[in-house]
Amino acid sequence: MNIMTEKSLDDAVNAEMNARSNEIIKMRGDKVTVHYGDKQALFGVDLDVRQNQVTALIGPSGCGKSTFLRCLNRMNDTIDSASVGGKITLDNEDIYDPKIDVVELRARVGMVFQKPNPFPKSIYENVAYGPRIHGLAKNKADLDVIVEKSLQKAALWNEAKDRLNEPGTGLSGGQQQRLCIARAIAVAPEVILMDEPCSALDPIATAKVEELIDELRENYTIVIVTHSMQQAARVSQRTAMFHLGYLVEEGPTDKMFTNPDDKRTQDYITGRFG
Amino acid sequence: MxxxxxxxxxxxxxxxxxxxxxxxxxxxxxxxxxxxxxxxxxxxxxxxxxxxxxxxxxxxxxxxxxxxxxxxxxxxxxxxxxxxxxxxxxxxxxxxxxxxxxxxxxxxxxxxxxxxxxxxxxxxxxxxxxxxxxxxxxxxxxxxxxxxxxxxxxxxxxxxxxxxxxxxxxxxxxxxxxxxxRARNNVEKVMLWSLLGASTLAILTTIGIVLSMLFQTIAFFEKVPLSNFFFGTVWDPRFAAAGAGASEGQFGLIPLLAGTLYIAFVALLVAVPIGLMSAVYMSEYAAPKVRAVVKPALELLAGIPTIVYGIFALVTLGPFLRDISAALTGGTPFIQAQSILTAGLVMGVMLIPVVSSLSDDIITAVPRAMRDGSLGLGATRSETIKRVILPAALPGIVGAILLTASRAIGETMIVVLAAGVAANLTLNPFEAMTTITVKIVNQLTGDLEFNTPQTLVAFALGITLFALTLVMNIVALYIVRKYREQYE
Structure with a gap:
């Protein structure tokens, strides 16, 4: 009896903590603007990313959703002509502050790209790449554990465990993308950014990756750019709609897909443009 | 008419x-x-x-x-x-x-x-x-x-x-x-044949070159045994005794081959690291404005006639190295003005643009997705270059180095002026050695009768050189082609 109460109390506390953690703002964009040379790609975007939730960014091509995503781990720095304005915080720290080390930031905010881009190395080496660079493993045994766990979390372990030394480029498209997710997880990031991770995959591989995204939510905060309305509806808790460089509206995914405030969202979701 | x-x-x-x-x-x-x-x-x-x-x-x-x-x-x-x-x-x-x-x-x-x-x-x-x-x-x-x-x-x-x-x-x-x-189809057919003819012409010419050397080479080996040429360690063609018949001289290929490879090796030692690093800088770090100036400037270097490099080696670098070595020991120079080092250094400088331009193309061909993938994991630029880009580009770079090496082996004017003519067999880079190309020039520019072994040996040397560079080029092209599919 006593034990029962304690257990239910635990459950209650856990549930409440989960509920509260859902409300923690992991990353916050504050009037974010981006210019590529003379061309402005983002106009004052205010957007919050909540911890342990999947935030989907949707909108027609060229609306700035990928640009915003790339701001979150400063991948735009690698484009010479890009300049970012406004403020983006990670755990209330400005990530564009000169004191912030961009390498450290990218270790905390990982990224999975549109096209699977495994390195031309073995599967093992692909996953071990990040931990090696950041010195996360003290010895080979540690590294083995990290690689195995990452592959397990990316739901690739069963398929890859017997061929860890084969080149990652020899995997199928869907497996390659899960390898890239494993590679990102191996660095133990807090946030994972995904830029249309399923656009190069067939429906079965897509279903696997989507399932994976849902599982990853437990441990990571995820921001995903997608062109597929169904995908956004399936995997995300919150959805943000972009159009022509502006954030149109943002809210819980259920509401966005059933009762959006803005007519443009309504039109886009129902397929009237985009 | x-x-x-x-x-x-x-x-x-x-x-x-x-x-x-x-x-x-x-x-x-x-x-x-x-x-x-x-x-x-x-x-x-x-x-x-x-x-x-x-x-x-x-x-x-x-x-x-x-x-x-x-x-x-x-x-x-x-x-x-x-x-x-x-x-x-x-x-x-x-x-x-x-x-x-x-x-x-x-x-x-x-x-x-x-x-x-x-x-x-x-x-x-x-x-x-x-x-x-x-x-x-x-x-x-x-x-x-x-x-x-x-x-x-x-x-x-x-x-x-x-x-x-x-x-x-x-x-x-x-x-x-x-x-x-169907006039259009007919004209297209004629176009096709004329293009085919043009490309065949180059191949036929190559075959003609080989054949022209082959006959003279056979004539040479009728007078001098194969073992004398391929395994001889002494190069002593005895110009003075030419035509006398009694002593035909010794035509050992080994010292020339050793000199050729040694100088090429020194040249690659200079050209490969510098060329590769400049290629990395150019393709990964240089701002577009810098690249627009530096890359053509480097490629301009490739347009300098090699005889000019040779003159530079002969009148500037060679004496300079000799004087420095004299100053170091206080009197007796241990670096000769004409030496492996002089020839190798200058040839290396000549080859820098070749290495850098070839490697630059190869490095630039590594997809941007590789860079993004690595940077996105929190790798620094140099880590990305060292661990992802260079390994990915390695087969191509190896091919580029082999192509460069075959140029170094076939290079003539620099070594004629800077390497010396004495066919030594030595490991000391400060001494003079000579190369296959230098000896070809020497043997053909004398006023000897054409059908003496002293002259004909030039063709045997030429065909050896041709075979050497041909094999290297084939290996290089094979490597480049074999690993190219990786991203397709």
């Missing part, structure tokens, strides 16, 4: 056929039938049917005619000349030919009353600016006039036939013009 004139006439006929054919095709297009080919294709087809057979005939006839004329002159030579060695007969025939071409400068009146002795003829020709060898004989004059007559007749026949061919061809081409005639 001269060859050029006939050619011009044929071309003019062809152009007229083009205009006529285009016009004819246009006038046939009355809108009822959709024409298969546009009018200018019909024009070009008429042009080609006229010009191609006529020009081919003209070329073939010209080659045949000169061969015929040659044998005609040879047979007309008096018996006592013809009985002599081939060389003497060729000499006489050559004199007849130059006399014949000299006679063409004279006007018909003089030709009608030609003096029968060369002593009388010479001043007349000299007045027209024709200088002839003094040992031209009197009996050659009638042969030369006869040769001119024959060649005129042959020229006339060729002119008539080729112009006739052009006209017939044009007629055939024009007659075939109809709205549904």
């Amino acid at each position: 001269s060859f050029l004139l006939v050619f011009a006439i044929v071309l003019a006929i062809g152009l007229a056929a083009f205009v006529a054919g285009r016009q004819r095709a246009r006038s046939q297009d009355d809108g009822t039938v959709k024409p298969h080919s546009r009018a200018h294709y019909h024009g070009w087809w008429a042009f080609l049917t006229g010009v191609v057979p006529a020009v081919l005939f003209l070329a073939a006839w010209d080659i045949g005619a000169s061969a015929y004329l040659n044998s005609h002159i040879h047979s007309a030579l008096p018996a006592d000349v013809a009985d002599g060695t081939v060389a003497h007969e060729d000499l006489a025939a050559g004199l007849v030919k130059s006399l014949a071409s000299g006679l063409r400068k004279l006007d018909s009146q003089t030709l009608g009353a030609l003096p029968s002795s060369f002593a009388d003829l010479q001043p007349m020709l000299a007045a027209k600016g024709v200088a002839l060898a003094p040992d031209t004989q009197d009996y050659m004059i009638p042969i030369a006039t006869e040769a001119n007559r024959v060649s005129d007749r042959l020229g006339m026949i060729s002119a008539v036939v080729s112009i006739g061919l052009a006209l017939i061809g044009v007629g055939y081409g024009l007659k075939g013009i109809s709205p549904r005639a």
Whole structure:
């Protein structure tokens, strides 16, 4: 009896903590603007990313959703002509502050790209790449554990465990993308950014990756750019709609897909443009 | 009629056929039938049917005619000349030919009353600016006039036939013009064949080069045993004893090969790291503005003639290194002015742009996704280059290095000036060594008789060098091609 109460109390506390953690703002964009040379790609975007939730960014091509995503781990720095304005915080720290080390930031905010881009190395080496660079493993045994766990979390372990030394480029498209997710997880990031991770995959591989995204939510905060309305509806808790460089509206995914405030969202979701 | 004139006439006929054919095709297009080919294709087809057979005939006839004329002159030579060695007969025939071409400068009146002795003829020709060898004989004059007559007749026949061919061809081409005639396909086919011909020509030339060296090489190995050449460690061709027959000299390839490879190795030691690093800087770090200036500047280096590098090595770097080494030891220089080091360093500088330009292309070809993937994991730029980009580009870079190495091995002018001519076998980079290319130059620039082993060895060396670089290039291309698919 006593034990029962304690257990239910635990459950209650856990549930409440989960509920509260859902409300923690992991990353916050504050009037974010981006210019590529003379061309402005983002106009004052205010957007919050909540911890342990999947935030989907949707909108027609060229609306700035990928640009915003790339701001979150400063991948735009690698484009010479890009300049970012406004403020983006990670755990209330400005990530564009000169004191912030961009390498450290990218270790905390990982990224999975549109096209699977495994390195031309073995599967093992692909996953071990990040931990090696950041010195996360003290010895080979540690590294083995990290690689195995990452592959397990990316739901690739069963398929890859017997061929860890084969080149990652020899995997199928869907497996390659899960390898890239494993590679990102191996660095133990807090946030994972995904830029249309399923656009190069067939429906079965897509279903696997989507399932994976849902599982990853437990441990990571995820921001995903997608062109597929169904995908956004399936995997995300919150959805943000972009159009022509502006954030149109943002809210819980259920509401966005059933009762959006803005007519443009309504039109886009129902397929009237985009 | 001269060859050029006939050619011009044929071309003019062809152009007229083009205009006529285009016009004819246009006038046939009355809108009822959709024409298969546009009018200018019909024009070009008429042009080609006229010009191609006529020009081919003209070329073939010209080659045949000169061969015929040659044998005609040879047979007309008096018996006592013809009985002599081939060389003497060729000499006489050559004199007849130059006399014949000299006679063409004279006007018909003089030709009608030609003096029968060369002593009388010479001043007349000299007045027209024709200088002839003094040992031209009197009996050659009638042969030369006869040769001119024959060649005129042959020229006339060729002119008539080729112009006739052009006209017939044009007629055939024009007659075939109809709205549904497939002129476009025909023209495309001719294009294809001419392109094929152009590319075959390069390959045939290569084969010709190999063959021309091969025969001389075989002649060399008839005089010198294979083991003397390939396994000999002493290079001592004995120029002074050439032709004496008693001692034929020693033609050991080993010291030359060692020198070639050693200098190439030093050159690569300089060129590969510097070239590679500059390629990495250029492709990964340089701002577009810097790249726009530095890359062409580096490639400009590749355009400097190698003899200029050689001069730099000879008059500047070599003495400089010698003086430095003298200063270090306080008197006796341990670096010779002409040394492996001097030649290798300068050749290395020459090869930097080659390495950097080839590697730059290869590094730039590594997809951006690789860079993004690595940077997105929190790797720094240099980590990305070291661990992802260079390994990915490695096969290509190895291929580029091999291509560079084969250039280093075949390089001539720098080593002629900077490496020395002594065929030493040494490991000391401060001493002089010589290379295969230097020895080829040395052996061929002497005034020795051609069929001595001292001269013929140059061909054996040349074909060895050719085989060496050919193998390296094949390996390089194989490596580059094998690993290229990786991203496709």
